[in-house]
Amino acid sequence: MDAGSLYxxxxxLAKKAILIDSFGQVKRIGGADCSYLDDELVIGGLVxxxxxxxxxxxxxxxxQRLAFPYVPGLLAYREAGALMEAVQEAKVGFDVLMVDxxxxxxxxxxxxxxxxxxxxxVPAIGVGKSFLCGEIKGEYVYQDGERVAxxxxxxxxxxxxxxxxxxRISLETAAGIVLVSIKKGRLPEPLRLAHEYVxxxxxxxxxxFKE
DNA sequence: GCGACAG
DNA sequence: ATCTTGTCGC
Numbered sequence: 035m036d037a038g039s040l041y042x043x044x045x046x047l048a049k050k051a052i053l054i055d056s057f058g059q060v061k062r063i064g065g066a067d068c069s070y071l072d073d074e075l076v077i078g079g080l081v082x083x084x085x086x087x088x089x090x091x092x093x094x095x096x097x098q099r100l101a102f103p104y105v106p107g108l109l110a111y112r113e114a115g116a117l118m119e120a121v122q123e124a125k126v127g128f129d130v131l132m133v134d135x136x137x138x139x140x141x142x143x144x145x146x147x148x149x150x151x152x153x154x155x156v157p158a159i160g161v162g163k164s165f166l167c168g169e170i171k172g173e174y175v176y177q178d179g180e181r182v183a184x185x186x187x188x189x190x191x192x193x194x195x196x197x198x199x200x201x202r203i204s205l206e207t208a209a210g211i212v213l214v215s216i217k218k219g220r221l222p223e224p225l226r227l228a229h230e231y232v233x234x235x236x237x238x239x240x241x242x243f244k245e
Numbered sequence: 246g247c248g249a250c251a252g
Numbered sequence: 253a254t255c256t257t258g259t260c261g262c
Contacts, residue, residue, distance in 0.1 A: 067252095070252095107250075113252070141250090163251075164252090
């Protein structure tokens with residue numbers, strides 16, 4: 035599987051991405067993040083929280099064999115599998131999913147949030163922790179003259195987080211949801227808790243097998 | 246050719 | 253992502 039065919043798949047997925055709100059009242063929101071056990075195993079974790087109160091109500095995970103290296107622009111082919119499996123195994127649903135990474139703000143408009151959102155047909159928001167691509171103008175990132183991400187400065191920090199729509203949601207709605215979800219730290223609760231979750235899982239899984 | 250490059 | 257102590261700031 036060469037990069038060319040993967041690029042083409044991303045362009046196809048990007049065409050299917052709906053960047054306007056198409057979901058009802060948000061009752062529960064999910065957060066997905068990954069952690070690496072070693073050079074060949076990834077843990078994809080999902081945390082579902084009650085949107086009001088932002089308290090976790092469910093967690094689940096999936097461990098998969100890494101079948102692809104980290105290549106900028108192709109992150110989904112390394113982490114999306116484990117994250118999607120965790121989402122599909124979940125016994126508690128959510129109305130919107132927040133993913134660690136980008137959505138429409140991507141070289142081919144198909145970041146991991148778009149990839150997962152379109153493939154599972156779930157509303158998805160991408161939240162990146164560092165710049166990927168595009169032109170920064172004010173509080174927005176543009177690509178080909180189109181707004182693809184909004185920068186937010188949690189706690190007035192210098193380093194912004196980049197919010198971009200993945201699927202079935204608009205940029206402004208996505209940014210609004212991320213903004214109200216920030217309570218502690220730099221990341222919104224769904225992602226902060228998902229990251230904390232997979233980090234803890236890694237510890238209790240690696241310990242018994244090491245030393 | 247050179248620089249940039251999510252997690 | 254991951255390896256890690258002390259350290260700066262609210």
